[in-house]
Amino acid sequence: MNSGIDLQGSFIQLLVDLGLSAEAARVVWLPLPMLLVLVGATLGVLVTTWLERKISAAAQQRIGPEFAGPLGMLIPIADGLKLLVKEDIIPAKADSLLFTLGPAIVVIPVFLSFLIVPFGQNLLITDLGIGIFLWISLSSIAPIGLLMAGYASNNKYSLLGGLRAAAQSISYEIPLALSVVAIAMMSNSLSTVDIVQQQSGYGILGWNVWRQPIGFLIFWIAALAECERLPFDLPEAEEELVAGYQTEYAGIKFGLFYLGSYVNLVLSSLFVSVLYLGGWNFIIPIEVLADWLGVSESTPWLQVITGSLGIIMTLLKAYLLVFLAILLRWTLPRVRIDQLLDLGWKFLLPVSLVNLLLTAALKLAFPFAFGG
Amino acid sequence: MNLADGVQIVSFGVLALMMLGAALGVVLLENIVYSAFLLGGVFISIAGLYILLNAGFVAAAQVLIYVGAVNVLILFGIMLVNKRQNFVPLRNAWVGKATTAVVCLGLFALLGAMVLSTPWAISTAPVAGDTSTVVIGLHFFSDFLLPFELASVLLLMALIGAIVLARREFLPDALEREQTQQPVLTLPERPRELASAAPGSPDRTLGTSPTKRNV
Numbered sequence: 001m002n003s004g005i006d007l008q009g010s011f012i013q014l015l016v017d018l019g020l021s022a023e024a025a026r027v028v029w030l031p032l033p034m035l036l037v038l039v040g041a042t043l044g045v046l047v048t049t050w051l052e053r054k055i056s057a058a059a060q061q062r063i064g065p066e067f068a069g070p071l072g073m074l075i076p077i078a079d080g081l082k083l084l085v086k087e088d089i090i091p092a093k094a095d096s097l098l099f100t101l102g103p104a105i106v107v108i109p110v111f112l113s114f115l116i117v118p119f120g121q122n123l124l125i126t127d128l129g130i131g132i133f134l135w136i137s138l139s140s141i142a143p144i145g146l147l148m149a150g151y152a153s154n155n156k157y158s159l160l161g162g163l164r165a166a167a168q169s170i171s172y173e174i175p176l177a178l179s180v181v182a183i184a185m186m187s188n189s190l191s192t193v194d195i196v197q198q199q200s201g202y203g204i205l206g207w208n209v210w211r212q213p214i215g216f217l218i219f220w221i222a223a224l225a226e227c228e229r230l231p232f233d234l235p236e237a238e239e240e241l242v243a244g245y246q247t248e249y250a251g252i253k254f255g256l257f258y259l260g261s262y263v264n265l266v267l268s269s270l271f272v273s274v275l276y277l278g279g280w281n282f283i284i285p286i287e288v289l290a291d292w293l294g295v296s297e298s299t300p301w302l303q304v305i306t307g308s309l310g311i312i313m314t315l316l317k318a319y320l321l322v323f324l325a326i327l328l329r330w331t332l333p334r335v336r337i338d339q340l341l342d343l344g345w346k347f348l349l350p351v352s353l354v355n356l357l358l359t360a361a362l363k364l365a366f367p368f369a370f371g372g
Numbered sequence: 373m374n375l376a377d378g379v380q381i382v383s384f385g386v387l388a389l390m391m392l393g394a395a396l397g398v399v400l401l402e403n404i405v406y407s408a409f410l411l412g413g414v415f416i417s418i419a420g421l422y423i424l425l426n427a428g429f430v431a432a433a434q435v436l437i438y439v440g441a442v443n444v445l446i447l448f449g450i451m452l453v454n455k456r457q458n459f460v461p462l463r464n465a466w467v468g469k470a471t472t473a474v475v476c477l478g479l480f481a482l483l484g485a486m487v488l489s490t491p492w493a494i495s496t497a498p499v500a501g502d503t504s505t506v507v508i509g510l511h512f513f514s515d516f517l518l519p520f521e522l523a524s525v526l527l528l529m530a531l532i533g534a535i536v537l538a539r540r541e542f543l544p545d546a547l548e549r550e551q552t553q554q555p556v557l558t559l560p561e562r563p564r565e566l567a568s569a570a571p572g573s574p575d576r577t578l579g580t581s582p583t584k585r586n587v
Binding site for chain 2: 027130148166170
């Protein structure tokens with residue numbers, strides 16, 4: 001299955017041809033994916049914050065940012081610059097070490113999870129065998145950072161916000177993981193590439209969303225709760241808790257929380273599109289199109305088009321979901337904390353268990369349709 | 373020595389130092405919250421060692437279970453208990469310390485004997501790598517079935533115990549009577565401070581109430 005573009009192989013080959021040893025070429029290659037993840041995720045966040053402003057304005061019949069650049073597109077950069085150069089305040093009675101460490105622990109796992117987001121057959125950083133399980137386990141580290149930030153701020157609102165955030169992400173992790181298990185059961189693998197491969201072949205009809213409608217809804221609700229988006233933004237409910245665990249934060253440390261939450265939103269949308277919406281697949285399979293046009297699959301220009309179409313499709317699907325999340329935020333009221341925990345434990349958990357059982361039964365009954 | 377070996381050795385050293393330092397911090401630090409956070413560091417370093425041993429699934433499971441569940445639970449426990457209690461020096465404190473020392477030394481001797489007596493032959497079987505999930509699953513349902521099932525029964529017992537405690541149907545009578553005596557609308561752990569309601573204050577609050585001022 002190694003057809004298509006292999007960026008790493010060609011890059012190293014290029015450097016070796018230029019006279020470097022193979023090992024040195026690998027060392028030159030190593031930082032490139034890391035930089036790509038950082039830049040790509042940050043760019044994604046900039047776009048998302050701009051979308052958030054524009055869509056919220058549209059939902060409230062305002063214009064939104066208008067004068068900073070065309071359609072206010074420079075607003076996110078102004079935002080980022082403001083957070084970068086603002087004074088970094090550590091409250092006098094706060095625990096300065098934990099206070100500094102908290103935001104970092106929240107942000108690092110989110111960026112690490114980008115390792116396994118596939119944009120094409122070979123267009124991902126690593127195709128790990130444990131794939132999607134890595135994301136689930138990494139996202140369970142974030143509550144520690146939130147608790148740390150809440151505790152170190154020496155402020156009761158922060159502590160309450162941190163405890164709420166941790167409780168929320170622990171309770172919604174379970175339905176999230178169970179709906180992922182149903183997907184893994186159908187694709188016989190945890191690797192994100194295999195999960196997308198299993199959905200390809202029948203175009204839009206083969207996507208997992210038709211086979212896992214309940215799982216899709218559970219995953220989306222749980223992902224919104226994990227990102228602390230409204231209607232589930234209890235940890236920072238401003239009427240009750242000022243700003244939750246972010247209350248005492250200013251400058252770049254607040255910026256890290258802000259960045260982390262938006263990166264998490266983009267990441268969750270990417271994972272929804274990978275798990276349920278066919279990842280990089282086009283509405284009609286590319287192979288069928290190539291057959292109609294009479295072009296061989298191994299033609300170089302076709303491979304380039306396939307690769308770019310894969311990236312575009314993945315991003316398009318992800319940003320459609322981001323749009324949905326933003327629209328949800330500006331139209332729905334917030335739930336209460338007891339309603340939130342009730343929904344997680346008493347509704348989503350049993351429903352996701354039933355979904356898992358149903359998937360297993362269907363897999364045994366109809367192995368051709370549910371990945372035997 | 374090529375690049376990969378060097379990276380492995382350096383990461384092993386860093387991880388081992390991190391783990392030992394964090395573990396010592398857990399035991400020696402006075403602040404219990406620091407100890408709990410450092411415990412998370414110990415678990416993360418162990419996960420790193422698993423990755424060095426080509427056991428990616430075990431590492432991810434370690435992070436998910438120990439860091440994401442056990443350590444968060446410990447932190448929750450620490451942060452939700454707000455009972456401040458003065459430390460009363462015990463009379464025969466050395467008995468406890470001596471027992472701890474004996475137990476620790478015994479454990480150390482046991483582990484040391486185990487380390488020395490085990491033939492540490494490196495397995496010649498090919499590294500499972502990405503297929504390790506399949507291998508682990510096969511072991512769970514064949515030769516490790518009994519421990520696996522026992523662990524799940526244990527977890528089920530803990531689950532039922534937690535539900536029984538949380539339902540509060542079996543509270544002892546004494547505790548319930550104590551709760552009914554407390555004034556309404558106060559949290560049980562923080563009784564209202566009566567000192568501020570001094571004899572002079574009721575008049576003042578009446579005098580400044582908005583209804584009076586309007587009249």
